[in-house]
Amino acid sequence: MAPSRAYPPDLTEAETGSLLSTIKDWSVAHGLTVRPPVSLVAAEADPHGVLATTVPVTLFPSPFPRSCFEQGKSISKAYNSLYAAIAQDEEFLKGIVQELLEVDDFIAELWQVHLKVKEEGYAQKLSLGIFRSDYMVHQSSPENLPTIKQVEFNTIAASFGGLSSQTSNLHRYLAQSDYKYLENGIQQSEVDLPQNTSTQSIAAGLRFAYGAYTEAEKTTYDPCVLFLVQSPERNIFDQRHLEYELREKNIPAFRLPFSEVLARTSVADTPKRQLLYHLPSNSSKIFEVAVVYFRAGYGPEDYSNESAWKGRLQIERSNAIKCPSVLTQLAGAKKVQQVLATPTSASESAILQRFIKPSAVASEVKSLEDTFTNIYPLDDSPAGLEARKIALDEEKCKGYVLKPQREGGGNNTYRSAIPPFLKSLPESHWKSYILMEIISPPPVQNMILRNGNVEKGGVICELGIYGTCLWNQDTKEIISNEEAGYLLRTKGDQSEEGGVAAGFGSMDSVRLV
Template sequence: MAPTTSEPYPPELSSAEIDQLIFTIKDWTIAHGLAVRPPPALVATENDPNVILATTAPVTIFPSPFPRVCFDQARSIQVAYNNLYASIAQDETFLEEIVQEILEVDEFIAELWKVHLKVKEEGYSQSISLGLFRSDYMVHQATDDTQPVIKQVEFNTIASSFGGLSLQTSKLHKYLSSISYPLLQQPLNLGEELPHNSSTSSLASGIRTAFEAYSKGKTPHKCCVLFIVQDPERNIFDQRHLEYEVQQNGSPIPVFRLPYSQIAAQTSLASTPLRQLLFHPPNNPSQTFEAAVVYFRAGYGPSDYPDASAWEARYQIERSHAIKCPSILTQLAGAKKVQQVLATPDDSSNPSILSRFMTTSPSETTVLSKTFTNIFPLDTTPSGLHARKIALDPELCKGYVLKPQREGGGNNIYRTAIPPFLNSLPETHWKSYILMEIITPPPVHNTILRNGLVEKGGVICELGIYGTCLWDCNTKEILHNEEAGYLLRTKGDKSEEGGVAAGFGSMDSVRLV
């Protein structure tokens, strides 16, 4: 996967060259919002009581080489993946089968399902759903002589982050390629090797499309978009880029940030059959907006639901007429258990479950299935019992990762940590996890700038392809479906986790090779 030139990549840099690049990157990133709030390890909370500080997001100094064939493959199948997960989100029977397997041992999944059942009993007000998805991949190359292929790490249906910072990272590397890299002792001019990235504008287009679909109806109030967020939020600038794009492109759309903990205080439901979601800005409570789209950048993990009032807030939004991104069922479609079931290979007695959702395109079923890696349940089925033997074996476990039904990074258990972790849990809880074969990509080298310090060496890259999809659950019609740009996250090859916000990975962009 290294560039096919005689020159090493990235080039060896003198200390003066490194200093100059860091100087340029630090200023460019702050000037262009490629930034995060500093972590407590860097700036203690008491030293920034008014939350005014920002720092460069962890970022690579060079774009990482990535096989063009793999990049093109990942982009080409995103529309099919959007269709697949829109179909799964509409198949309540299938999702119920998934949930029933794990709800006894996964309280979070059980509570999400309870919200759905409660709204279903009353009757859903809104049939249209929005998905801002991201499908994550790593390159797999069995031998040096074989063609590299992509293997899916996971599919994200809620809070698919970094679209805003990804575009800025692409712009940073293009800027460096035109201004700084040509001045190195080993000059670089990457030019067309840096692909176009539309992540911010394309994700915003998905939100605007949902907003326009909602606004076709009669609305007594001015409509808005609500970003449901965590508070505090270190990754705020990533969200702001998307927010500004929604607001500024074409006709201005009011966008408000609503901390999850303030949903009850700042929203209410109209006393109408549609149950419109009304938002009352805290800076001007006399004004009332009707929420056309609710975009969740919080609510994906148990920590966002500390008490019953948090679940009541989610219920209020779910039963409202606002278009949700995602709805409860769409969020559940992203559970790791769903990924495991989809990846189960077919045989003569058990055809692939993909055929249930991809009825109109058998060729797409084949293409998607080729991106799956080996994923096993940890239940008491024959496949699950086989996986348990692997997971508990001190040698075999070294090729696997254990994943819970969670989003957000930092939740997985790797390699030799798997047996003691499982042995610390009751066996009845094991079925809430999946066992996934670790994808081992070809070696890549790069340099990462994190918290002002340089980290140099081997790295592992994870490609995310964004997709936007809008569908009507009543008519089964897909109203909008597009591939929506890309994200490249890179981590040191000794790190297991890759989450940037969680402190493991760094922002990167693609150099096609």
């Protein structure tokens, strides 16, 4: 996997300083930024929240096997279709939820939102998915060819699409401007950087859904796209790039803190139940929301009181196209991934066949299954009881990670920490977790700029492939299905977690090898 000579090259102190100067200035000039963490800038030093800093980013694009990159891109549409089909299968999701009801209040509350809207009748039949399927390169030995294995599939708030394409642009600029002048220079022709259209492609998915709404509906008010966000939000510029892309196409887009849904929106008292957004800066101006894009609401911390759940219900029962709907969010539960990926006996049919059209079974099931790593339940089933033995074994547990039904990073328990963590919980709660075999990536070296400091050494890369999908929940028709660019997140090989916003990972881009 490694190039024939050392990569990245060793840098002198002067070279490092010059490269950092270019990266910091380019990043601020092009919005490859985040709000600084309080560990870098204390709140009292920035009381008005005006400061921004370079997002954690690698100094060089990381080597990534071409075959693995193409594998991830080639199955993007198949994964989009799979999770759209799962979101349409209420009975399947009901079975998933019922296994978790007693031990996961958050999943239970989401299901209650669905049941309440179902009783009233869904106003909107179209659903939009902005998905990201995350993979790591797996190479069991130097003699074996590398392949990708899925880490997780994200169905809500799949972030960093706005910054990922900018990271690719940064590394492309450095290949043109700086790398070739290093003492151990790298020529531009040596840096094979694939095009990354994540910003434009994700915005195109939102734009397509907006168009589907406005073509089908005679709107009373000007239509808009509504971004539901956390407040405060450090990763604001990632979201802003998508917003600006929409506005360049003359689509009004507004940001609304998730906690203010009830204060700033209402549902029209009509059979259509249009979602109306009341502009805070001008109370006389009202927009009809065509698409609600959730960048919040993916974890319990966003539902700190009953009004937050009432706000989620208000959105769900409205006529706006949801990205995602509650059912689509539930489809992204780790339990779903476990059910899909748990090994079956030769006499059992793959669960995937439930969701994939018979004409596509042979090719699509194989391509999807090739990306699965072994994942087990921790319930009372035979597979779950066997997994419990592994999880509690002080040696066997070192090859596994324990995951809850959560998004956002920083929630997992790794290796030797698994047995004491499980023993700290009531055994009845174990079934809310899945046990996943750890993927073994080949060694990669890089340097990471984080909060002004350079970290150098071994790194682990995680590839995310974005996809957009619009479907009719009733007819099950897929109206649009597109691959939508990529994300590469890189962390030090001593770090277990990879979330950039959570402070573990960094933005990166692919150097095909």
